[in-house]
Amino acid sequence: MSKYITIFACLMLSACQYLPFTQLKSTTTIGANNAFLLGNNPHGSFAAHVKNLSLTEIQVWRCPIEGGKHSPILIKPQAQIFVRVEKNTALRIENPSSESINVLLKVKGDTGLSMGYQKP
Numbered sequence: 286m287s288k289y290i291t292i293f294a295c296l297m298l299s300a301c302q303y304l305p306f307t308q309l310k311s312t313t314t315i316g317a318n319n320a321f322l323l324g325n326n327p328h329g330s331f332a333a334h335v336k337n338l339s340l341t342e343i344q345v346w347r348c349p350i351e352g353g354k355h356s357p358i359l360i361k362p363q364a365q366i367f368v369r370v371e372k373n374t375a376l377r378i379e380n381p382s383s384e385s386i387n388v389l390l391k392v393k394g395d396t397g398l399s400m401g402y403q404k405p
Contacts, residue, residue, distance in 0.1 A: 306393035324398035325375040331394030336365040
């Protein structure tokens with residue numbers, strides 16, 4: 286019986302390494318008066334921890350890839366938020382300041398996300 290449990294456990298562990306959902310961790314620099322878009326492509330849902338490493342406030346929006354934006358969140362300096370992002374929706378991180386900023390991103394869920402910069 287223990288032989289079958291061991292075989293089953295090995296099969297489960299090896300199957301888990303092929304899951305399409307993984308984790309992404311990155312420190313991202315956003316230039317002055319610029320924005321960073323995460324997930325501006327067709328994708329599944331994901332969740333993100335966003336930490337503002339700068340000395341100025343930043344704003345985060347959810348932006349459906351069909352257009353528009355909603356649910357603004359203001360992140361104070363050195364603060365962190367947790368945000369769940371729906372399927373086919375980008376996370377837009379805006380830097381309204383005249384200096385570059387850094388944000389720490391920890392993303393779980395679908396990590397097949399496009400990444401790029403966009404002027405506000």
